[in-house]
Amino acid sequence: MKIKMMHGAGGEAMDELIKEYILKTITLKECGEVSLDALDDGASIDLEKDKLIFTIDGHTVKPVFFPGGDIGRLAVSGTVNDLAVMGAQPLALASSLIIEDGFEGEKLKKILESMDITSREVPVPIITGDTKVVEDRIGVFVITAGIGRVERIVRDSGALKGDAILINGGIGEHGFAIMSVREGIDFETPLKSDVAPIWSIVKEVALEIGWENIHAMKDPTRGGLSEALNEIAQKSKVGVEIWEEKVPVKEGVKAASEMLGISPFDMANEGKVVMFVNPEYAEDALKAMRRNPLGKDAAIIGTAKDEYIGKVVVETEIGGKRFLERPMGDPVPRVC
């Protein structure tokens, strides 16, 4: 097999690459409750008293600066969010920079400043790093690893029948913002990436309703909400029902989605969290989300059921029903 772009785009192709190559070749892969095999957002290191979550994320976004953020903000947010959706308070980050020969020092400075500002927002210190310069025309890659402390691990596999499903705001903003720059498409309403660290919102919901009532969480990055919901449905063995009219979508995203024929459900988010919570606490969780500036458009978008186990069913705006499938690689606009 040749590795193609679609193998890195989330979705089924990537899933196969990870399962067939990585999981079958690496044999020593467990250090606690959550191992590499779980393919969760991070893994756990179980110490005598404490549990730590450890995660890593490579960031290769092109362009490096995009509306609403840059690779620095993305690198810190991405790793913090992977920790957050497992219920872990970020303790520290490590960062590896791989820079192409000839890259502008000023640009690098801007990226580092952005990393600094974002890490202060969380707050989480960046305590170690590595820097390489290469001849390959890569621009800059920023790889960040993070470690966090967790009271009670929130897994992808923990959703229960009856759970209410929440999201903290509009979907697809990062994906469409990047696409608009990459493809040189100007939308009437400028699209901005939602890139942000979401630990504060996760923490506030947990404080409001208790960790035990957050049954599953995911940050819907590559593959968008479709991928995140399908993963939870499959790993938790529940059926997920989503009410399309309740799912927040900003006007600009709607317009872009229609123009390009790409569903916002399939587009990446970098500042969103999907939560499956005990339905008795759904309203409290929603209120807690909405109090946070990152959650002012938060909504309850669906429920977990015991029909169509492992699948995601969307009730469409006009009341029809269909499955929401996992995207199969990076979305490409339609012909007409």
Add this chain to the structure above:
Amino acid sequence: MLEKYRDKKVANNILREIFQEAKEIGDEIRLMDVCGTHEDTITRYGIRSLLPKNVKILAGPGCPVCITPVEDIVMMMEIMRREKERMILTTFGDMYRIPTPKGSFADLRSEGYDVRIVYSIYDSYKLALKNKDKIVVHFSPGFETTTAPTAGMLWEALERGVKNFRIYSVHRLTPPAVEYLLRMGTKLDGLITPGHVSTIIGVVGWEHLTEKYGIPQVISGFEPVDVLLSILMLLRMLKDEKAAIENEYTRAVRYEGNTEAQKKIKDIFEVVDAKWRALGVIENSGYKIREKYEEYEIRSYYDIEIPSLPDLERGCRCGEVLRGLILPYECPLFGRVCTPRTPVGPCMVSYEGTCQIFYKYGSLYG
């Protein structure tokens, strides 16, 4: 602005009337859409799941990429292999991945050739302006809606004297394909007629089908309420045993269509018999660049014979899907062997292919 065309209340009111009409008709009613965008709306909004049991919606040959002949793709690949780095080939994202027994444009790119995905022929034209030392060829599929901008672009190339820009025309006309289905005996009671195509060819472009075959048609828009309303209009005609052509998409379609676009197309192209993948040769269904402009048709520079190749892999029922004889889930390969990632047939590759639409939105049939 489009909100009212997606309104649940409006949709429910129309549905109530659809149920009423369908009950009065009683028999099974088979309606067909012949446009990938209609099929997209129908599947995306789960419209089949809302209709009465005796109202069936079939999906016809609404995907220009799916019906592009294997031989044309192979011929284009052969031309590229001869020209090597002297040529840049552009096409649409789904055309790029369409499989043939001799590979796809995507494979060509893996071999190192300069193949690029564009969103419109305009992007390709811009590439030609930027790369004067190369021949830029746009492999150009599409029905009337896409043929109009192609004609416009070629006019501009002509006027500005752009010499390094060419197309490979696999443009097709829609009405002849529908007529072909009717003649071949696809059983249907009414046609959800494509709105985009009709903005160009008008109501007048479809009238002959109703006159000749007695089939009711409604020219429909692309929002769910448009489609539901069109279904209702068709049911009413069927109940009254009336065969007419009505226009639901009045906000975009005029009786005579876009005469200026029609003229542009006619100036550049002549209508010829043409092959449709998995359907065969259909009379007067293809757009060929007229001889006086043939310098813009890449084929005119070569004398290449492509032997006839099988249209589909064994077991692939794309042909029956295109004819509206089956829906994708009736094909044993669908969703098992054949997925958008490992497509067996063209209907699974294109965004407008019925199989891909069914797979992507997962209608509740699968």
